[in-house]
Amino acid sequence: MSESSFFVSAPGKVIIFGEHSAVYGKPAIAAALSLRAYLLITPSKDVNTLKLDFPDIGLSHSWNKNDIPWEEIRSHVKLVDGRPQITEELIPEIVDNLGSVLSNLNSTLHYTACLCFLYLYTQLCNKDIPGMSFCIRSTLPIGAGLGSSASTAVCLATSLAILGDQVERPSYGMNEKSTKKESTDLDFIDSWSLMGEKCFHGNPSGIDNAVATHGGAVMFQRMSNPAQPSVRTTMRNFPPIKLLLTNTKVPRSTAELVGGVSRVNSEYPKTSSSILDAMEHLSTNAYQIMVRPFFGKEERKTLRELVNINHGLLVALGVSHPSLEKVKIISDTWKLGATKLTGAGGGGCAITLVDDDVTEEVIEKGIAEFEKEGFDTFETSLGGKGVGALAYSDVPEELRERIFSPEVFCAYSDRLEIENALSTDNLTGWRFW
Numbered sequence: 359m360s361e362s363s364f365f366v367s368a369p370g371k372v373i374i375f376g377e378h379s380a381v382y383g384k385p386a387i388a389a390a391l392s393l394r395a396y397l398l399i400t401p402s403k404d405v406n407t408l409k410l411d412f413p414d415i416g417l418s419h420s421w422n423k424n425d426i427p428w429e430e431i432r433s434h435v436k437l438v439d440g441r442p443q444i445t446e447e448l449i450p451e452i453v454d455n456l457g458s459v460l461s462n463l464n465s466t467l468h469y470t471a472c473l474c475f476l477y478l479y480t481q482l483c484n485k486d487i488p489g490m491s492f493c494i495r496s497t498l499p500i501g502a503g504l505g506s507s508a509s510t511a512v513c514l515a516t517s518l519a520i521l522g523d524q525v526e527r528p529s530y531g532m533n534e535k536s537t538k539k540e541s542t543d544l545d546f547i548d549s550w551s552l553m554g555e556k557c558f559h560g561n562p563s564g565i566d567n568a569v570a571t572h573g574g575a576v577m578f579q580r581m582s583n584p585a586q587p588s589v590r591t592t593m594r595n596f597p598p599i600k601l602l603l604t605n606t607k608v609p610r611s612t613a614e615l616v617g618g619v620s621r622v623n624s625e626y627p628k629t630s631s632s633i634l635d636a637m638e639h640l641s642t643n644a645y646q647i648m649v650r651p652f653f654g655k656e657e658r659k660t661l662r663e664l665v666n667i668n669h670g671l672l673v674a675l676g677v678s679h680p681s682l683e684k685v686k687i688i689s690d691t692w693k694l695g696a697t698k699l700t701g702a703g704g705g706g707c708a709i710t711l712v713d714d715d716v717t718e719e720v721i722e723k724g725i726a727e728f729e730k731e732g733f734d735t736f737e738t739s740l741g742g743k744g745v746g747a748l749a750y751s752d753v754p755e756e757l758r759e760r761i762f763s764p765e766v767f768c769a770y771s772d773r774l775e776i777e778n779a780l781s782t783d784n785l786t787g788w789r790f791w
């Protein structure tokens with residue numbers, strides 16, 4: 359056990375309005391979930407060994423860090439005042455140079471995760487930093503529309519920025535993001551996690567990593583000029599909405615779905631741009647309703663109507679799936695509320711904004727129908743905290759050995775065990791920027 363061990367953690371997200379249109383510079387609304395990814399960083403036994411244990415995707419891989427072509431890679435890193443700078447696209451020369459250390463990975467899943475790690479590692483750290491082991495576990499379903507890739511990218515970017523001395527560790531009492539330094543550090547993490555997301559899927563809007571970094575609820579808009587930073591408007595008075603989340607468990611890939619929309623966009627540019635414009639109006643309309651000081655029955659009704667329209671538009675873009683339509687049919691049959699797919703679609707999760715008048719008994723009957731189809735449904739709370747860190751010294755002495763043991767962490771059997779051991783509710787030492 360070592361005092362230099364630490365955890366970082368970042369939440370998943372739910373997109374309420376504007377997935378896919380977000381990629382095309384339209385505003386979208388999303389909020390952080392209580393489900394999170396947790397990354398444990400421990401020193402390696404051998405100072406030259408860099409080890410990844412990502413049991414959720416069956417990846418265990420190590421490198422001798424001296425095998426990384428540091429000089430070639432570092433010659434392409436953009437530095438301003440000694441700080442690495444993000445770029446619009448992944449730097450092709452760096453990806454190419456990493457090829458030599460990635461060549462023995464034979465699944466796309468493992469290749470992408472290792473590329474994401476090494477791309478960030480070689481720019482945020484340097485070869486003199488002793489080798490560490492990285493083990494990530496997620497309480498989020500992976501590849502289900504809840505931002506598992508972004509929470510992973512945020513955890514990796516944060517831990518590597520800490521190790522590379524690019525950001526300061528958060529301190530107690532800084533949770534209000536009151537000082538400029540902390541918010542600069544958060545923006546640095548946000549921007550580098552976007553580079554991580556680019557490794558997972560070519561053209562992310564940045565909404566998922568923004569929510570995973572900053573937490574809370576936001577309206578987010580990527581600028582059409584990629585040189586300009588995205589606009590992130592924090593929604594402090596995010597209204598309490600009763601939301602059901604249904605995971606169809608149908609696997610899909612965000613990269614492929616975003617690629618599918620891009621094809622529709624180039625084959626039917628006028629039609630597609632009308633759909634994207636309609637999505638823009640939906641998001642702005644919803645935003646205006648959600649920030650009203652009074653959010654009552656009428657507002658909730660309008661929001662549900664907008665949810666139904668948004669789903670229809672996503673169907674038109676070709677990103678629904680029979681399983682998601684089943685969720686919608688069951689929800690409509692039982693009159694549970696308004697349902698739309700969330701995230702990239704193609705399977706994964708749907709959200710239902712529950713109707714005001716529906717009874718708990720009817721909700722339970724609807725949930726039983728979902729379960730019959732093999733889906734998982736749960737009620738969730740939105741607007742949780744963003745990225746946080748847990749230092750060795752911030753855990754009570756008697757718990758340290760167990761909490762910071764990679765063997766114990768890797769062996770937790772499910773979401774509940776991870777949450778019982780580590781969640782911010784159960785362990786008070788977590789600090790947030």
Ligand SMILES: Nc1ncnc2c1ncn2[C@@H]1O[C@H](COP(=O)(O)OP(=O)(O)OP(=O)(O)O)[C@@H](O)[C@H]1O
Nearest residue numbers: 412414496501502503504505506507611612701702
């Ligand atoms: N716990 C994890 N361990 C390792 N890799 C992970 C983990 N969670 C996510 N990933 C990576 O993210 C990929 C899934 O990302 P993808 O963007 O397709 O789905 P998502 O982020 O869950 O959904 P969405 O992008 O629609 O919100 C996985 O294939 C894997 O490469």
Ligand SMILES: C[C@@](O)(CCO)CC(=O)[O-]
Nearest residue numbers: 377378380562563701702
């Ligand atoms: C489909 C998409 O809009 C949301 C994925 O959670 C992609 C993105 O914005 O990066």
Ligand SMILES: [Mg+2]
Nearest residue numbers: 505507508612
């Ligand atoms: Mg993703």
